[in-house]
Amino acid sequence: MSTPTRPLAIRMHADDNVAIIANDGGLPAGTVMPEGPAAGITLRDKVPQGHKVALKDIAAGAAVLRYNVPVGFAREAIAAGSWVHERLLDIPPARELQGLPMATKPAPAWPPLDGHTFEGYVNADGSVGTRNLLAITTTVQCVAGVVKIAVERIERELLPLYPNVDGVVGLEHSYGCGVAIDAPGAEIPIRTLRHISLNPNFGGEVMVVSLGCEKLQPSRLLPPGSFPIHDGRENDQGPDLVCLQDDAHVGFMSMIEGIVQSAKPHLERLNARRRQTVPASALVVGVQCGGSDAFSGVTANPAVGYMADLVVRAGGTVMFSENTEVRDAVEQLTSRAATPQVAQDVVRELGWYDQYLDRGRVDRTANTTPGNKAGGLSNIAEKAMGSIIKSGSGAIASVLAPGDKLKPDQKGLVFAATPASDFICGTLQLAAGMNVHVFTTGRGTPYGLQACPVVKVATRTDLARRWHDLMDFNAGQIADGAMTIEDAGWALFRMLLETASGKRTWAEHWKLHNALVLFNPAPIT
Amino acid sequence: MSTPTRPLAIRMHADDNVAIIANDGGLPAGTVMPEGPAAGITLRDKVPQGHKVALKDIAAGAAVLRYNVPVGFAREAIAAGSWVHERLLDIPPARELQGLPMATKPAPAWPPLDGHTFEGYVNADGSVGTRNLLAITTTVQCVAGVVKIAVERIERELLPLYPNVDGVVGLEHSYGCGVAIDAPGAEIPIRTLRHISLNPNFGGEVMVVSLGCEKLQPSRLLPPGSFPIHDGRENDQGPDLVCLQDDAHVGFMSMIEGIVQSAKPHLERLNARRRQTVPASALVVGVQCGGSDAFSGVTANPAVGYMADLVVRAGGTVMFSENTEVRDAVEQLTSRAATPQVAQDVVRELGWYDQYLDRGRVDRTANTTPGNKAGGLSNIAEKAMGSIIKSGSGAIASVLAPGDKLKPDQKGLVFAATPASDFICGTLQLAAGMNVHVFTTGRGTPYGLQACPVVKVATRTDLARRWHDLMDFNAGQIADGAMTIEDAGWALFRMLLETASGKRTWAEHWKLHNALVLFNPAPIT
Ligand SMILES: [Ca+2]
Numbered sequence A, B: 001m002s003t004p005t006r007p008l009a010i011r012m013h014a015d016d017n018v019a020i021i022a023n024d025g026g027l028p029a030g031t032v033m034p035e036g037p038a039a040g041i042t043l044r045d046k047v048p049q050g051h052k053v054a055l056k057d058i059a060a061g062a063a064v065l066r067y068n069v070p071v072g073f074a075r076e077a078i079a080a081g082s083w084v085h086e087r088l089l090d091i092p093p094a095r096e097l098q099g100l101p102m103a104t105k106p107a108p109a110w111p112p113l114d115g116h117t118f119e120g121y122v123n124a125d126g127s128v129g130t131r132n133l134l135a136i137t138t139t140v141q142c143v144a145g146v147v148k149i150a151v152e153r154i155e156r157e158l159l160p161l162y163p164n165v166d167g168v169v170g171l172e173h174s175y176g177c178g179v180a181i182d183a184p185g186a187e188i189p190i191r192t193l194r195h196i197s198l199n200p201n202f203g204g205e206v207m208v209v210s211l212g213c214e215k216l217q218p219s220r221l222l223p224p225g226s227f228p229i230h231d232g233r234e235n236d237q238g239p240d241l242v243c244l245q246d247d248a249h250v251g252f253m254s255m256i257e258g259i260v261q262s263a264k265p266h267l268e269r270l271n272a273r274r275r276q277t278v279p280a281s282a283l284v285v286g287v288q289c290g291g292s293d294a295f296s297g298v299t300a301n302p303a304v305g306y307m308a309d310l311v312v313r314a315g316g317t318v319m320f321s322e323n324t325e326v327r328d329a330v331e332q333l334t335s336r337a338a339t340p341q342v343a344q345d346v347v348r349e350l351g352w353y354d355q356y357l358d359r360g361r362v363d364r365t366a367n368t369t370p371g372n373k374a375g376g377l378s379n380i381a382e383k384a385m386g387s388i389i390k391s392g393s394g395a396i397a398s399v400l401a402p403g404d405k406l407k408p409d410q411k412g413l414v415f416a417a418t419p420a421s422d423f424i425c426g427t428l429q430l431a432a433g434m435n436v437h438v439f440t441t442g443r444g445t446p447y448g449l450q451a452c453p454v455v456k457v458a459t460r461t462d463l464a465r466r467w468h469d470l471m472d473f474n475a476g477q478i479a480d481g482a483m484t485i486e487d488a489g490w491a492l493f494r495m496l497l498e499t500a501s502g503k504r505t506w507a508e509h510w511k512l513h514n515a516l517v518l519f520n521p522a523p524i525t
């Protein structure tokens, strides 16, 4: 790994009138750019790393172009060589959701990519797990403290007896009661919880801990027919259930014992499973970014986009998400839709989200953080252009509403509509059926999920060096000139297959993970 | 403990036309009530325990009175002896928020209650802790996984060296980024997190773990002047901070080590503290109910109300909450307000909450759970009458908005406006400065908080027997005739003082606790 020593600016498209400074620590005023898109320009200001420099004089009111897209309009005249910081830009208005190009772009004529495989756990429904985990579904947060103690006991006393089981996951959350469960939007958290319990990494085993008096009754969370039955019970008996308020439970230890005993047959069946060679088409990859900087759209996200195309070519599934980060690129999404119906589904989901934000009296500009801005991303329009690159260049085959689960035939590139919030997006992608997660970060975040391996990709070599035992891949090598986007995409694809086959990520190594966070647009009570 | 063997019905007010059946398992049709308010009535239906029986014929459209308040209007004629179940009742409309009686009820002329004390930790700001805990404040959920691992290491390696420290609490939450941080309502989660870090049980020690790029920057969470400085730093230097994205952190273990080292001086100072005898006026009691049944308003809540009056007479503070559970009793609140301004504050908070629910297209009737109804509570109007009894009979001295912190002079009975959701209410009461929590339950919930002892009160002897090592007090003795409400109130008051002095609750014994849940009425992004 090396960082550029000569002054280096990176332009994303030949028509852009800005480029970003690649050098660690930025470049001082007076620097003469020796080569590349800014060759001959003298910096008029100190320009921080990742921030934009004007490649030509930009008139007041003129568009500032990055990715050949207006990421803002100049509030005042900007001379060539100036630092184009966020305070110099007015954000373009959001594209209207009417009159969009619908499924206008032909799908790329890609050769299929055959012969790539991984070692996974084949489930009865045809999905494939990358981990072999026992999940304990909970209907309501009231039971979380009890489940936590039961999980600790299962880890301590039972897991050593079942060495093929990778772990036990208490699916704790803050939903289930004290919520307006019949309000518009309440179906989102309910189906999210239902579908998470069916994630491929849980092997089709479903056990539930309920309190008894909660609004989200087990029969509402998992109605007959919504889950597989493996243990000889009839479907209409409902899931394997421990209800804490049952008269049978006398004393706290009876509850713990009830959960531990309920876990045993599930652990038996999970432990009997073995990894099998499966084609790469069994990958269900969720991609997202968090803690983004201006390099996200230059290094990590393009590499992930290349990787996404490889997964799609191999017949697998790639979900991209983050509504507020694609909203400014909506016409790219609708034009790339495989069919007009898919384009309409994109419009439906982004329109619903516009209204959700409007009810809270904000809009898409509520995205972008202090860290984004410090990292060179002036606004959500610029962030969106760099974010959507993660989706690669394939046709969008289908759209998922928040909390929806992929159907077996929903392969290819999928827009899974979710908030951009890292944990809510990850939670919703788990519900959709993700079996491996790719997370790009510029500023750095120690993100992890318990239910699914997370491959973390750094946008800059500086971050990859400092966080050498947290970042799984350094896409900063692209900015350093040490690797092409194509090379990085292939390397990530191979890392996905290794990870899916059982190789541990850094987050798994440290047992580092965050809690599930549900998207609940309905009120609590 | 005994349960009534003879058929027993309990009426709350002489003018009520219903009473509830107290017997375990209910009473069969044909039972002739031998004595009490239903004497001579023959049950026309099987009436479950906690459910209402008609004491006289009720005409179609007539009010069904419990607590001498209409808890519904008969949908059809109801004959004396009938089971008055929820499907027979129309809920009364919510009282308008105009034209209410404002501060009309004279404050009770109570003799002060002197001479009661407990052993607490006196803080520099005059507040008193009932526990001696190190809290680690977090700005954003991104750091939660790292903080969890650091907390485990502090527990294992440091706490044995500091035996006077009761524990270390990572204040994890799902806020801080991926949220519309400038939207209307976003000040609620922000001030909640700020004020929780200042809870009396944390001894005024403030240490913060931040990511670096998050929206909720440490300077926004804890601006200068909002927190005490104990460690020789200047106030404008901000709180003692570990920022994971700092260039200084190379590798994961550097982050863990940074947090552990930061904790040491705080633990030193906490460990040097000793309990001191303080008057009962230092109690800051938060009361709430959860998993309610028809006995909640007959046994546990009236006992807690009596206890609340004792705490207020002793000069202490009692907070009651749960907006949707007091909404139907709003005129009781406004009339009991100490001043017209306090009455207006009640109207402001309940009006704001009406609008919050309305934006989500629901209303107060979204409260009440399947368990409430199974337990005999027909609707929110009936639930509210039984819920508000927890506040006792004192004048309402002041009102807190969600996330607000009590000022040192805010003693007496306080309406802390919060949702009824058990965990959100508890989290907001912690932010307000609660140092001991009283939680009543009829159906049973294994509720616990890590930051504050929770005294759990069962409404029925059956529950108290089954959950003998989870329930701290059996108010079911009132229904059994084994204890008066006054006796139970005194017993709870004494239990509060013992608990505040360090006696462990059952939840503390088992280390049973739930996560914090923030109230965030603003959108996520
Ligand atoms: Ca993102």
Ligand SMILES: [Ca+2]
Pocket: A288, A289, A290, A322, A420, A421, A422, A425
């Ligand atoms: Ca994200």
Ligand SMILES: [Ca+2]
Pocket: B288, B289, B290, B291, B292, B322, B325, B387, B420
């Ligand atoms: Ca309640």
Ligand SMILES: [Ca+2]
Pocket: B288, B289, B290, B322, B420, B421, B422, B425
């Ligand atoms: Ca409650």
Ligand SMILES: [Ca+2]
Pocket: A247, B024, B025, B462
């Ligand atoms: Ca029973």
